[in-house]
Amino acid sequence: MNLWLEKQQHLIDFTLASLARRKTKNIGLLIAYTLLVFVLASLTLFSNALRTEAQYVLAGSPEVILQRMVAGRHDLIPPGYLDKIGRIRGVQKTQGRLWGYYYDAVLNANYTFMARPASEIADGQIMVGETLARERGLAQQNTISFRSYAGELFTFEVAAVLSPDAELLSADLVLLSENDFRRFFAYPDEHYTDIALSVANPLEVRNIAAKLTATLPDSRPILREEVQRTYQSIFDWREGILLTVLAGAILAFVILSWEKASGLSAEEKREIGILKALGWDTGDVIRMKMWEGLLISLTAFGGGFLAAYVHVFHFGAKLFEPVLKGWSVLYPKFTLLPAVDGLQVATLFFFTVIPYTAAVLVPIWRAAITDPDTVMR
Numbered sequence: 001m002n003l004w005l006e007k008q009q010h011l012i013d014f015t016l017a018s019l020a021r022r023k024t025k026n027i028g029l030l031i032a033y034t035l036l037v038f039v040l041a042s043l044t045l046f047s048n049a050l051r052t053e054a055q056y057v058l059a060g061s062p063e064v065i066l067q068r069m070v071a072g073r074h075d076l077i078p079p080g081y082l083d084k085i086g087r088i089r090g091v092q093k094t095q096g097r098l099w100g101y102y103y104d105a106v107l108n109a110n111y112t113f114m115a116r117p118a119s120e121i122a123d124g125q126i127m128v129g130e131t132l133a134r135e136r137g138l139a140q141q142n143t144i145s146f147r148s149y150a151g152e153l154f155t156f157e158v159a160a161v162l163s164p165d166a167e168l169l170s171a172d173l174v175l176l177s178e179n180d181f182r183r184f185f186a187y188p189d190e191h192y193t194d195i196a197l198s199v200a201n202p203l204e205v206r207n208i209a210a211k212l213t214a215t216l217p218d219s220r221p222i223l224r225e226e227v228q229r230t231y232q233s234i235f236d237w238r239e240g241i242l243l244t245v246l247a248g249a250i251l252a253f254v255i256l257s258w259e260k261a262s263g264l265s266a267e268e269k270r271e272i273g274i275l276k277a278l279g280w281d282t283g284d285v286i287r288m289k290m291w292e293g294l295l296i297s298l299t300a301f302g303g304g305f306l307a308a309y310v311h312v313f314h315f316g317a318k319l320f321e322p323v324l325k326g327w328s329v330l331y332p333k334f335t336l337l338p339a340v341d342g343l344q345v346a347t348l349f350f351f352t353v354i355p356y357t358a359a360v361l362v363p364i365w366r367a368a369i370t371d372p373d374t375v376m377r
Contacts, residue, residue: 037304096192
């Protein structure tokens, strides 16, 4: 065992010396390889962290949201719906919600206005998302004015800025009292945008949804798991777009690996011939070159993945933030909790390290089994 370890140490020493003799070529290869791993790992880590963040935030959302549909479009919930839903067996709690969109010409951005109970916010006051406050330069006790769609100007005092912990979903959020919401959007009394429901048994959510549809044929129940899948699909779609854009970099790496596999330089062939003439057997040559491929690929993978980890979880993935977060104007700034999917890391390793290492061995094996005189000619 000690003899084998000593032999491997000598092979590694010789491999390092061989890499140093062609340092310009190998450094260029290492940089290109590391950049590819960095880009792919950043994309993988960032998208996975966003999914984890969304799942965490959505865990506290209503189990069922009921909307009313008229001619295929979302319409107001009329009076009487809350009583009908409350009588359905299995429904534990119902709450009418008021929310709508407002376009702000100052930022050219849409805000989400949502009403909250009087116990949480007083008339004439609002609470705003961290991103909105940052972009409009707002702080607690500042005032801001919005012109309603009817042309009336409303002025509000900022009672609080929402916690950045949920900035992924509250970036464009404006919370105001129910009275102010109804006046601003001219909502009639006892009408709601939708209804949030909680059920007694979470395993019966789909059955409750079926009962809602049967009782109120013009309604559309939206389950929390469906919202979570929607976010998943959005991130998958954006990740796919970015991967398509990066296909050029991936193709360049494939070409680089193919060039490595297609043959050796005259210097490398001569080196192998000399080693064979000195008594190295085919297995020694292949192991030496295998160590060479592993050293380059593992160094590139480790360096690229570490740089990607720092880029995503310490610098907010600035390179991919506008594409994957998806906001056109209001870009939320929040610290992503480190979330690493072992399967994704293994997949990235398999598709970057293994192909390159295998590509290195193909021409080496061909040269190693050839007569030394032939190789050195």
